[in-house]
Amino acid sequence: MPIIKLNAIDSTNNYLRKLINEADVADYTVVMTNEQTQGRGQMGTVWSSENGKNLMFSVFKDLNKYDVEFPFYISMAFSLAILKTFKTLNIPDLHIKWPNDILSADKKICGILIENVIKNKLNSTIIGVGINVNQTDFKNLPKASSLKKITGVHYNLDEILQLVINYTKEYSSLLQQGKYELVKNEYETNLFRKNKPSTFKDAEGALFSGFIKGVTKYGKLQVILEDEIVKKFDLKEITLLY
Structure with missing residues (x-):
């Protein structure tokens, strides 16, 4: 090496x-x-x-x-x-x-x-x-x-x-x-805050709540929203607040 x-x-x-x-x-x-x-x-x-x-x-x-x-x-x-x-x-x-x-x-x-x-x-x-x-x-x-x-x-x-x-x-x-x-x-x-209630900020600065479910094979974050819908986010689209 x-x-x-x-x-x-x-x-x-x-x-x-x-x-x-x-x-x-x-x-x-x-x-x-x-x-x-x-x-x-x-x-x-x-x-x-x-x-x-x-x-x-x-x-x-x-x-x-x-x-x-x-x-x-x-x-x-x-x-x-x-x-x-x-x-x-x-x-x-x-x-x-x-x-x-x-x-x-x-x-x-x-x-x-x-x-x-x-x-x-x-x-x-x-x-x-x-x-x-x-x-x-x-x-x-x-x-x-x-x-x-x-x-x-x-x-x-x-x-x-x-x-x-x-x-x-x-x-x-x-x-x-x-x-x-x-x-x-x-x-x-090993994902941080997986399956825990979390607060996120979208690209426009709006806050929303959800649960991290996992990732896609393309690297998008899967988040379960309050209405039980799973939404996929790219890196520029979402920030986890903690």
Whole structure:
């Protein structure tokens, strides 16, 4: 597993994307950095981190030999790999907040940004990860936490990275074996606020109530509304308030 370590970079996803445009890149190549000046999250949100305290990296996954009909399964598999890493580290009360934030209780400890590379078909994917590890001060971020803040333990970043890659290979293998429902069922089992009364905000800012039922194979969130109708929402259409 090739690992490229950088002191600082605008974005590990950007660095890896440029790399694959210029040369052949080995499967599971990792780019990690101590400081990321333009870290991004879902829908263009900014992800900032104290220098050297957290795990910021991107993984290249070659999909050239595989027919990926539903790319959201990659997101589910990688979310589960991170979740299993945290379970191995005995982080309590873990859930996946749709589509792929990892929470301990109701605090975000990891964000994932997946960018697919398409050349006639889905050719590869770049998985960007930000894990709050040893940072304990999160000014103006009341919903953020870290592994150290939760457990009091100071963690080795390289050891956590190795766990993530090992479990990523494990879940990738399940997809390659065609065990899609197994991955989807495990993902839905760990969904934050599944089957609990929840409040949502739509794209126009209107609030409504419902119960999270699960996800579709296309990655849409299935919500049971008050009239028992199941409605499917895309990422830009709904926000879970918690």
